[in-house]
Amino acid sequence: MRAVLYDRYGSPDVLYLSRVPRPEPGPGEILVKVRAFSVNGGETAARSGRLRALTGRRFPKRVGMDFSGEVAALGPGVARFTVGDLVWGVTGRTAFGSAAEYVAVPAERAGLLPEGVDPVRAASLPAATAAVVALRDKAGLRPGDRLLVRGAAGGVGHAVVQLGRAWGAEVTGLARAANLDFVRELGAHRAVDHRGVRPEELGRFDVVVDTVGSDLGAYRRLLRPGGRMVTIAFDLGRPVASLGGIALSAVHGRRRIRFFSGNPHRAEFDDLARLVSEGSLRPAVDRVFPLEETADAHRALEAGGVRGKYVVRVA
Incomplete structure (x- = not known):
């Protein structure tokens, strides 16, 4: 072959x-x-x-x-x-x-x-299984939550935007300027050029889902009390410092960064098929x-x- x-x-x-x-x-x-x-x-x-x-x-x-x-x-x-x-x-x-x-x-x-x-x-x-796990299992997304998605136009981020909207969140997506219309078409209430805004200018959020891996601490500080941050990436340029920062976030304060690497099984694919069939994900x-x-x-x-x-x- x-x-x-x-x-x-x-x-x-x-x-x-x-x-x-x-x-x-x-x-x-x-x-x-x-x-x-x-x-x-x-x-x-x-x-x-x-x-x-x-x-x-x-x-x-x-x-x-x-x-x-x-x-x-x-x-x-x-x-x-x-x-x-x-x-x-x-x-x-x-x-x-x-x-x-x-x-x-x-x-x-x-x-x-x-x-x-x-x-x-x-x-x-198949990569959208990570979006399901991030929002449902790791972040416990609830209707009315303010959700921030980094990398909102990418392979996992575009699925997070769609599911966040379908599950009742108020979605803000960060992406390149050229992709902002696409992010809005996915269902984001607000699409922001990540190059034209500092993290502290974005406001406060109940859930942050990160698919980029850099500057995690800056986005962690945007969480409201009781907020949850999930990342599927770490900084490949500084892997030890990045993974160390994720680990330390679980020790210092309640706003820890939940990190996971997607490795889906049968149940996740069954969930994915259901979400596609009902129109929550395309x-x-x-x-x-x-x-x-x-x-x-x-x-x-x-x-x-x-x-x-x-x-x-x-x-």
Whole structure:
């Protein structure tokens, strides 16, 4: 099968398309014929070498964290799916490899696509499971809460805006000036150019959801009494200081920063399907690339300014 690989850390130029053996599903796994996948910040950071302490120096390496596609085969012990089912899912927090014609993944990391949803557009949504967890489980968002979303036009942020509005919050989204109309279209009551305002000028909030990772302390100070801040990112330029600051926030005062790295299971994909079916969440695809142009998709994401997701079509 065809797959995207790289033999050294570096810019998107290190990515290349090659042929590798098609995987076989092991116990508890499904083999998925990939229709599409999206490009995520975690994989671009891994490819560039910024996470080499975690990813190591064994090459070649693969890219692609999420996917949509069709079940092609079942491993031993899998009863929930049947061959031919349309599914979406993730490879797992520390695994990559969906940038390929086939991928074998644990069945618990996948869910059935909602009926009528285009598989290519659906590839933009697995990351939205992080938005569900951030708002519902970590922040306990309530109707009437004032919600601030950093990175409101991005892969997770655009889902946070939609769900915040659907769940009754008053939503303020921070994004680039060129994306403010898009953020308003998603449902934000207020869209603000992040480059033209200081944090202290934004007001006070019950919930802050951060997808950027920098200056976390400045945004933590915007919380009202009883406020909650959730981040899915940390500052890759200062990882030790950034993660240390997150840890210290739990010690000093009640306004701690809740940090988590999305690693969804079956239940989260069932929730995602329900939210899409009821209209609370819709795909937002900025641009679709062919598999041969995966490097261009990485370049586009690293250039900034994405509206929703960049998706790569495999078949």
